[in-house]
Amino acid sequence: MKRFVLVYNPVSGHATFPRQLDEIIEAFDKRGAMLIPYRTKIDNSGLPDFIREAAPDGVIAAGGDGTLGEVVDYVVRHELKTPIAVYGSGTSNDFATFLNLTGGMDVKNAYFDRIVSGKTMPVDVGCANGRYFINVASAGMLTTVAHEVNVRIKNAIGKIAYYIRGIGEVPNFRALPLHIEADGSEYDVHAYFFVIVNSGTAGGLKNVAPLARLDDGKLDLIVVKKCSIPSFVALAKDVVSGNVRPDDPNLLYVQAKKITVDAGEAVEGDLDGEKGPSLPMTVETLPHAIEMFY
Numbered sequence: 001m002k003r004f005v006l007v008y009n010p011v012s013g014h015a016t017f018p019r020q021l022d023e024i025i026e027a028f029d030k031r032g033a034m035l036i037p038y039r040t041k042i043d044n045s046g047l048p049d050f051i052r053e054a055a056p057d058g059v060i061a062a063g064g065d066g067t068l069g070e071v072v073d074y075v076v077r078h079e080l081k082t083p084i085a086v087y088g089s090g091t092s093n094d095f096a097t098f099l100n101l102t103g104g105m106d107v108k109n110a111y112f113d114r115i116v117s118g119k120t121m122p123v124d125v126g127c128a129n130g131r132y133f134i135n136v137a138s139a140g141m142l143t144t145v146a147h148e149v150n151v152r153i154k155n156a157i158g159k160i161a162y163y164i165r166g167i168g169e170v171p172n173f174r175a176l177p178l179h180i181e182a183d184g185s186e187y188d189v190h191a192y193f194f195v196i197v198n199s200g201t202a203g204g205l206k207n208v209a210p211l212a213r214l215d216d217g218k219l220d221l222i223v224v225k226k227c228s229i230p231s232f233v234a235l236a237k238d239v240v241s242g243n244v245r246p247d248d249p250n251l252l253y254v255q256a257k258k259i260t261v262d263a264g265e266a267v268e269g270d271l272d273g274e275k276g277p278s279l280p281m282t283v284e285t286l287p288h289a290i291e292m293f294y
């Protein structure tokens with residue numbers, strides 16, 4: 001009998017996942033597979049031993065991008081060599097969205113079939129100052145905004161909270177003097193923020209990085225340069241509508257294996273939507289570091 005560790009975050013998104021637990025256990029039971037639940041806590045340092053002990057055919061991360069990122073960090077760091085599935089039950093579920101895994105029970109049941117039959121693909125992982133992430137590393141104005149959003153507000157109204165809080169910050173937009181090295185090329189730009197993405201979906205927005213591929217051995221760096229307010233509004237419109245152009249003059253768009261970003265000060269960073277290392281940040285790609293069910 002195949003068995004899967006179900007790592008579920010009871011509070012992510014609207015804290016609705018616990019109500020779906022019975023349905024999911026039944027879905028795997030029907031497919032002749034066993035689920036071994038692991039309820040996340042603030043400190044999940046016992047997870048690697050739990051996974052080793054269970055010796056599963058895969059680990060399913062049920063939560064948002066933060067939960068998935070944490071599972072990926074443990075799997076890579078502890079060389080657990082187990083394929084990973086994502087069940088998006090967070091606020092924005094960027095990675096699950098990129099893999100077209102969000103939707104109704106039809107989508108989920110088809111995915112459960114593929115998990116049980118073992119359909120996997122290799123996926124790159126990012127490493128930022130020694131911490132692994134699956135989807136996005138970033139820093140700058142927007143990151144601070146996201147971290148300051150009260151968790152309860154975030155749960156209640158989701159990503160809209162980012163914008164509400166963000167709008168309040170507009171007068172405080174501050175550009176950072178970034179020095180960037182990407183695979184040997186150097187760039188100096190005044191920028192509001194940057195994202196380094198693995199998939200093309202970030203911050204609840206699809207197609208933020210039109211060139212991004214999960215298995216190309218590269219990460220995509222997108223830097224939003226300091227610009228006039230009308231230019232910024234036009235760019236924001238393109239981003240929201242999924243029409244980011246890599247050659248947009250207000251962006252620096254670079255694909256690279258290794259990227260270092262320095263702002264000359266310790267600006268707070270973000271990994272997969274959670275607090276990450278501060279700048280300077282060195283991000284490297286680990287090509288095909290994990291297998292993911294898709």
Ligand SMILES: Nc1ncnc2c1ncn2[C@@H]1O[C@H](COP(=O)(O)OP(=O)(O)OP(=O)(O)O)[C@@H](O)[C@H]1O
Nearest residue numbers: 012013040041063064065066067090091092093273
């Ligand atoms: N039992 C728990 N009680 C309180 N917080 C928890 C618990 N388990 C995990 N967490 C916290 O949940 C956060 C991760 O949430 P996650 O990113 O998965 O969901 P989200 O923020 O709702 O979704 P998304 O990242 O997709 O927007 C982490 O900060 C983690 O510490």
